[in-house]
Amino acid sequence: MLARLSPEDRPIAIAALFILAILIAGTAYTLITSGTVPLLSPGYLLQQLQTGAFLGICAAGMMMVILLGHIDLSIPWTLSAAAMTATAVGGDLALPTALAVGLAVGLFNGFGVAYLRIPSMIFTLGVDTVLRGLMVAQTGGFAPQDRATPMMLFLAKEKILGIPVAIFVWAAVSVAISVILTRTAFGRSVYATGSREAAAYLSGIRTRRVIIGAFVTSGLCAALAGFLLTGYSAKAYQGMGNAFLLPAIAAVVLGGTHILGGRGRYAGTLVGVILIVLLNSVLSIMQMPEAGPQIIYGTVIIGMLLVYGRNARVTS
Amino acid sequence: MTLAPLARWLRQNRGFAGALLLFAAIYLVYNLMHPRGFSAAVFVQNSNEAVALAFVAMAQTVPVLLGGLDLSVGAVMTLTNCIASELVSGSPAQILFGMVATLLAGTAFGLMNGLVVVYGRIQPIIATLATGAIAMGLALWIRPKPGGEVDGDLNWALTNTIWDFADTYGFDADSPWLAPFADLPVPILILLAIAVLVWVPFRRSVTGRTVYAVGSAEGAAYMSGLPIARAKIAAFTLGGFFAACGGLYLAIQTSSGNADIQQAGAYTLNSIAAVVLGGTSLLGGAGGAIGSLVGALILRVISFYFRILSIDPLLQPLIEGLVLLVAVSFGAIRTLRVRNKLDLFR
């Protein structure tokens, strides 16, 4: 059955099957140990998705950059910087402030990668360090306001019709990104540039603007995630974004987006995020010591990529 | 003897020479400004702080020369650090066994990275991202809480001067032939010894040259009949070995192991920065581990300055980041020189 799917859909299908496997294995575990099935209760799943929203929004931005064959390592501190600046400004200006930070970082990253042509891996790493430095310098001497604003709290914690608002935000970002990727000239140019930059350039696509646009999207997504996360944890703090970088890359890649760019669908990233969120929650239900999740995490990524790779070889 | 070979060496190793010069300059100034500058105590302290990062930077260099990247070096260092904190104690034989086992573990992990990359055909970045998580998991499994035990004599002997080393192990520390070296710090000698005994021969082996050739022009390497798969596996394996050296040293230095995810990540990121500072091209093919060693020293010296200048510690990360950003921006000069814009995409 899997063999008939297009190469784009196959990783998504495999990842979806894997989500099913996680749910079954996790439920079997809880049935045996405690006789309950928390994993299958809608409330629990919604709660997991609510925490998954932050990762999901980061991954959406990261995907744009990875589709170009680049990577954005500045996400952790873009997220933190946006959140911390937003709380410091506070009030109604908090959201515009957060997004402005994301925009500025994205523009700067894009400039370095597109115009200076410095490898994104190292340039965004440098930007991440500088942002960390700025935040430490800014907040160290005195303690600026770090409480979440009411809007942050609403977006991250409230529920509408019993569904967390954060999930709506994530859904809105998802719709926006997938419309951009499939329906706009910019989105198609992202694929074209990531697929073969020389050919895209010779087709008259302004590849430098495309690169900047993708990094800006990534910066904005990280900033929005920071805005929400502040609401969820009630305040902004240094290092709040550290836990998002590697899972975001992993989610994008597990969803079938090629790490060298040009191929991948947003639905895959969505499935990848859900996979990682559920994997994490099942591992935490099993109450493994911290070591277990790490090892399983790495093994799952390698294992799944080996499966994808083998399929690709057969079809080519 | 003319100056021509020197001029040529300078031309071919601009990045490395620049790094060396920068290091010499800032370290000289540092010692001039330090109240106890040029003393054995300062050298010992400085070299202790630099060794682990220098090893990790050397570990990162080998995959980078291939045109890849190893995101697991920090994690492998942490893993071996934890292994060493379990094994390097007891009788001399046990200590020796522990050290060998630690180095073998790291090397084996590097070998696994290489096999996954070559035979699994997974991009190095993403493969090592995943194996790095596995290494971190193993480290946490071995040492869920920081701690452990390392032989005290070993700790003292390896983190001080030659004199202390000789004194600890009952050699005649005051013998006249030792006198000229007595004040040299042991850690820096270990670092140099490994660099000279492992890296230099590797670079001059066919496998090592193939690593350079693959990073520079994989097609030409294939046409010339070079062992490409072997070189890739060897590069990651050697990276694992260097990372293990770093982990082992950190364990001896701190007498403990610590499976700290943040610290592992910081080591990985700093290793990339050190590689770039040391003049190795991220595109592969040019540079070397000695350069990265110097790059790591530069990063460390910058942080030493914060102490003596009593720069607000809050500004330290910012300055570190700016230094890194400015250093990599020199790569942009090439871009400005390109005449055919299609060459930018190669």
Add this chain to the structure above:
Amino acid sequence: MTEPIVEYRGISKYFAGIRALEKVDFACRPGTIHAILGENGAGKSTLIKIMAGVLVPDAGEMLLEGRTVSFASPDEATRNGIVCMFQELSLVPDLTVADNICISDPPRRFGLIDRRAQVRRAEALLARVRCEDIDPHALVRELPLSRRQMVEIAKALGRDPKVLILDEATSALTSRDVQTVYDLLADLKGRGVSSLFISHRMHEVEALCDTLSVFRNGQHIETFAKGAHSDTEIVRLMIGRDVEAQFPPKPQPKALDPILTVKGLRWENRLNGVDVSIGRGEIVGLGGLDGQGQKELLLALFGVLRGVSGSVEVAGKRGIPSSPYAAKSGSTRIALVPEDRKTEGLMLGMPIADNLLAAAFDRVSRGPVIDSGLASRAVAEALAKLQVRIGAPTDAVMTLSGGNQQKVVIAKWLMVDPDIILLNDPTRGIDVGTKQEIYRLMRSLADDGKAILFYSSDYAELIGCSDRVYVLYDGRVVSELEGDAMTEEGIVAASLNIDVEAA
């Protein structure tokens, strides 16, 4: 007659169904210098790539000194004494000259590379090719192209070849180095080495070779001793008479209003003052040997090169476009069908529809959003117009044959309704049927008032399609041919720098 050192029996090789070599029988004997002649795409490089272990033939067998052999890698071929110097250099730019010369089997001491012995060996080999001026410690990337080629020759010598293959080995050399190579080949000949020599320069072949083989369209036409045929006959053998394509009829020459005028165009050392002018409704060909500046001229006009000097006038407006985007979106639009469709023309992994729309997103969009109805209509129209044979527009473009891929590249550009169309060898590696469709398309575009400037390595095509032909040599227009003056012999002669009339 000596036994052949290398012999081909019925060797065939196909790329995506298109023949590169078909049932070739070929032999080369020790102690000869053997010229391989043929037009571009005649199968010469496939022939030598099979010998050198880069390609594996689809059918037939190869014999080396009477034994059947098959090489899985270049390494194996080298170990069997077949050493090849490729057009695209096989040197590693970041290693030193000495490293490169000794790369496959460096001298070793205690298992490590002995750098001093390596330098000595490199110096000895460089002395043999009279390039003592090359510093064995220099990095290859520091050397100019002509020196690199000599290093490549020294490297090849160092492998003790029984068969030495030189593919355009002299294209970038100075005349002194060319003489050195001649002497060297004569010396090797005396030692029983067989050299296979591929060159487009007839006078080189005259001076050097004792045996000549002519290839055409993947087939071995004839092998003969030097002197058995005159230059004119050789040229005729190369061009052939049986494969002439059908070209659409040309209109009567008429006064045309010039849309593109180029004067004194210079760039680096590749363009040395090019003067070209094209009118609306005209097809102008660029002829000459490979690498005489034709490709650079097209790239310069499309805004890809930096630092171009000279004057360009497009529909009365002065100025060179600053980028491909500027070139395609001015009031007078320029399109370029690039040289390598796989890396520059197409995003191979992407759907056909996306490739078609890549240059014209703004034409099918409302605001930032692509109007899917408009887009799919445009795609269907384009596919119908060029009769591209496909499964579905969502299939990846790499599933198409070479000819259909090229049609996609052309159709992509027709979507922006260009006024000037630049084509870089548009029919390379394409079957005859599609070639003819492309010729007809070019003529109908010209009839619609578009100006077409195209480079082709196929002389027959230049003559059949063009209203006029500029022949380039060393970054300059050396000859402009029109009407009856455009003959195959004339263009070949102008490109090869030989005088057919006198022969």
